[in-house]
Amino acid sequence: MTYEILTPGIELLESMRSVGYSFDDAIADLIDNSVTANADRVDVAGDPVDGLYVSILDNGDGMSPEEARTALRLAGTGRDARAENDLGRFGLGLKTASLSQGRKLTLASKLNGEVTVIQWDLDFVAEAGDWRIRVLDREDIDHIPAAVDFDRLDSGTLVIWETLDYLIGESEHPDEVMAKHLQELREHLGLVFHQFLDHNYIGGLEIYVNSVKAKPLDPFLSSVRKTQRSPVEYFKILGETVEMQSFVLPHSSALTEKELRRKDLSYAMESKQGFYVYRGHRLIDWGSWYGVTKQSQLKKQTRVRVEFPNSLDHLWQLDIRKSKVQPPREFLNHYRALILNETRKSERVHTYRGRVRRREDEVTPLWNYIEERHQIRYEVNHDHPLVQTAFTGLTKTQRRAVETLLEDVARCVPAQSAYVEISDNKTYAAEEYDAEDISKRVAVFIDGGLIPRDSEIAFDVLKDIEPFSEQPTLREIIEELIED
Ligand SMILES: Nc1ncnc2c1ncn2[C@@H]1O[C@H](COP(=O)(O)OP(=O)(O)OP(=O)(O)O)[C@@H](O)[C@H]1O
Ligand SMILES: [Mg+2]
Known part of the structure; x- marks a missing residue:
C-alpha cells in the first residue's frame, strides 16, 4: 500500500461561505465566541452611512499571537471535549460566519497588552493561490471606529467584516440596508442570549448594537404572574441531563401594551409555539414541535424550554450554524403525552379563559x-x-x-x-x-x-x-x- 495526501483547494474557503448563515445567525455565532471567552460586554457596530464594515468587539480574555492564528485556521480548534460553558463545537464559526457576509475578515486580539491583527481576504487568497493570511499592524484598522475602544481594553477581541458583498451587495441605499439589518439583529440577540442578558436567569452580559443596548426577550414571560409553568423535568441520557419545563403564556388580554408590541406575542405568536431548545443557556432553535403535535392557533400559548449540555451535541444533531437541532427520538417519545397535556392547557386559555372550573365535566x-x-x-x-x-x-x-x-x-x-x-x-x-x-x-x-x-x-x-x-x-x- 502506498498513500498520497490530498490537500483541499483554496476554493474551500469560497465554498464555506454558502453554508446558509443569516446575518443574525452569523453575528450570534461570533458572540458565542465572546461569551466563551468570558466577555461581559459585546459591541456590534455597522457602518451606518456606506455599509462598508461590521465590527464585533468584546472585552473577553483575548488571544496570544499563536492562539489568534489557530483561531483563523479552518477547524483549528477541534471537536473533542469542550468545557461545559464552551459555546463552540466545530472550529469553524469565526471563519464561516464572517465570510458568509463579506469577503474580508480581520481578527484583532489583545492579550497581556500584546496586539495581533491578522486577516483572511478571499481576493488576496485567490490572487496568491494559497492559504495566505495578511499580518497587519494596529494602525491598519484605524478606519474602524471600534478600534479606539479596542485600544482602551486590557484584553479583548475585535472582529471586522468588510467587502460585504452578501450583506449589502450592490444596494444603492447601503445605509438603509444596514439599519434594517441592525434593527432586526438587536431583537434576535435579545432573544437568543436572553438568559445571559437577564438577571432573572444568568445575567452579567451586555450587548450593544450601534450603541443601543439589546434588551432580553424572555419567550416564557416567566416574570408575568399569570404565566403557568410546569415543574422542571430532568431527562437522563448517556449519563447527561436534559432539562425541560413547559409554560403556558397568559391570554393577550393579560399582557401589557409593551408586551403586545412584541411580534412573537402578537401576530406571529402562532408560529412561535413549541420547543425552545437551549444549549449552554444559548437559544439555538425554536418554534417547532418536532412532530410531537402540529402547530395550531389554539396551542399558541404553549412554549417548552429544553436545555441540553454541549456534551450531547451529536445526539441533538447540532448544525454548523448553531441555529438548528433535531431532538433525539427517545426524548420526544418520553415527553409526548406530557406535551400534549400542556398544549391542552393552552387551549383552555382560549376556551375557558380566566375561569376556574373544578367540576368541569359536571357543568x-x-x-x-x-x-x-x-x-x-x-x-x-x-x-x-x-x-x-x-x-x-x-x-x-x-x-x-x-x-x-x-x-x-x-x-x-x-x-x-x-x-x-x-x-x-x-x-x-x-x-x-x-x-x-x-x-x-x-x-x-x-x-x-x-x-x-x-x-x-x-x-x-x-x-x-x-x-x-x-x-x-x-x-x-x-x-x-x-x-x-
Ligand atoms: N472573541 C474571541 N475571544 C477569544 N477567543 C476567540 C474568540 N473568537 C474565537 N476565539 C478562539 O478561536 C477559536 C476558533 O473560533 P471558531 O468560532 O472558528 O470555532 P469554535 O468556536 O471553536 O467552534 P464553532 O465552529 O463551533 O464556533 C475558538 O475556539 C477560540 O479559541
Ligand atoms: Mg465559535
Whole structure:
C-alpha cells in the first residue's frame, strides 16, 4: 500500500461561505465566541452611512499571537471535549460566519497588552493561490471606529467584516440596508442570549448594537404572574441531563401594551409555539414541535424550554450554524403525552379563559362542541335546563320553529371571522360574566318563569349550568333576588 495526501483547494474557503448563515445567525455565532471567552460586554457596530464594515468587539480574555492564528485556521480548534460553558463545537464559526457576509475578515486580539491583527481576504487568497493570511499592524484598522475602544481594553477581541458583498451587495441605499439589518439583529440577540442578558436567569452580559443596548426577550414571560409553568423535568441520557419545563403564556388580554408590541406575542405568536431548545443557556432553535403535535392557533400559548449540555451535541444533531437541532427520538417519545397535556392547557386559555372550573365535566354547557370527520361545529345544547324549560308550554309546531331558529343561530356563528380576529389578538369581549350580569339574568329568568321562585331549587339548577356555574357568589345573588 502506498498513500498520497490530498490537500483541499483554496476554493474551500469560497465554498464555506454558502453554508446558509443569516446575518443574525452569523453575528450570534461570533458572540458565542465572546461569551466563551468570558466577555461581559459585546459591541456590534455597522457602518451606518456606506455599509462598508461590521465590527464585533468584546472585552473577553483575548488571544496570544499563536492562539489568534489557530483561531483563523479552518477547524483549528477541534471537536473533542469542550468545557461545559464552551459555546463552540466545530472550529469553524469565526471563519464561516464572517465570510458568509463579506469577503474580508480581520481578527484583532489583545492579550497581556500584546496586539495581533491578522486577516483572511478571499481576493488576496485567490490572487496568491494559497492559504495566505495578511499580518497587519494596529494602525491598519484605524478606519474602524471600534478600534479606539479596542485600544482602551486590557484584553479583548475585535472582529471586522468588510467587502460585504452578501450583506449589502450592490444596494444603492447601503445605509438603509444596514439599519434594517441592525434593527432586526438587536431583537434576535435579545432573544437568543436572553438568559445571559437577564438577571432573572444568568445575567452579567451586555450587548450593544450601534450603541443601543439589546434588551432580553424572555419567550416564557416567566416574570408575568399569570404565566403557568410546569415543574422542571430532568431527562437522563448517556449519563447527561436534559432539562425541560413547559409554560403556558397568559391570554393577550393579560399582557401589557409593551408586551403586545412584541411580534412573537402578537401576530406571529402562532408560529412561535413549541420547543425552545437551549444549549449552554444559548437559544439555538425554536418554534417547532418536532412532530410531537402540529402547530395550531389554539396551542399558541404553549412554549417548552429544553436545555441540553454541549456534551450531547451529536445526539441533538447540532448544525454548523448553531441555529438548528433535531431532538433525539427517545426524548420526544418520553415527553409526548406530557406535551400534549400542556398544549391542552393552552387551549383552555382560549376556551375557558380566566375561569376556574373544578367540576368541569359536571357543568352543562350552553353550546355543544361537535367534531365529525375533521370538521367541527357548535350547536346550542337542547339539554341545557333553561333551553328545556323555554320549550315547555309550546305547541309542537311552535317548538319546531324555535328549534329551527336555534339551529340557524348555531349555523350562522361567524366562526371564520372570529378566528381571524382572535388570531390578531383581539379579545372576545362577550365571554365573561360578572356578578351583576349574572344577577340581571337570574332576575329575568325568574320573572319569565324559566327558573322557579325558590332559592334552593333555583340554586340547585343554576349551580351546574353555564354561565352561572362560574359565579362564586351565585347563592347570595339568588337569595337576594328571591327575598326581594
Ligand atoms: N472573541 C474571541 N475571544 C477569544 N477567543 C476567540 C474568540 N473568537 C474565537 N476565539 C478562539 O478561536 C477559536 C476558533 O473560533 P471558531 O468560532 O472558528 O470555532 P469554535 O468556536 O471553536 O467552534 P464553532 O465552529 O463551533 O464556533 C475558538 O475556539 C477560540 O479559541
Ligand atoms: Mg465559535
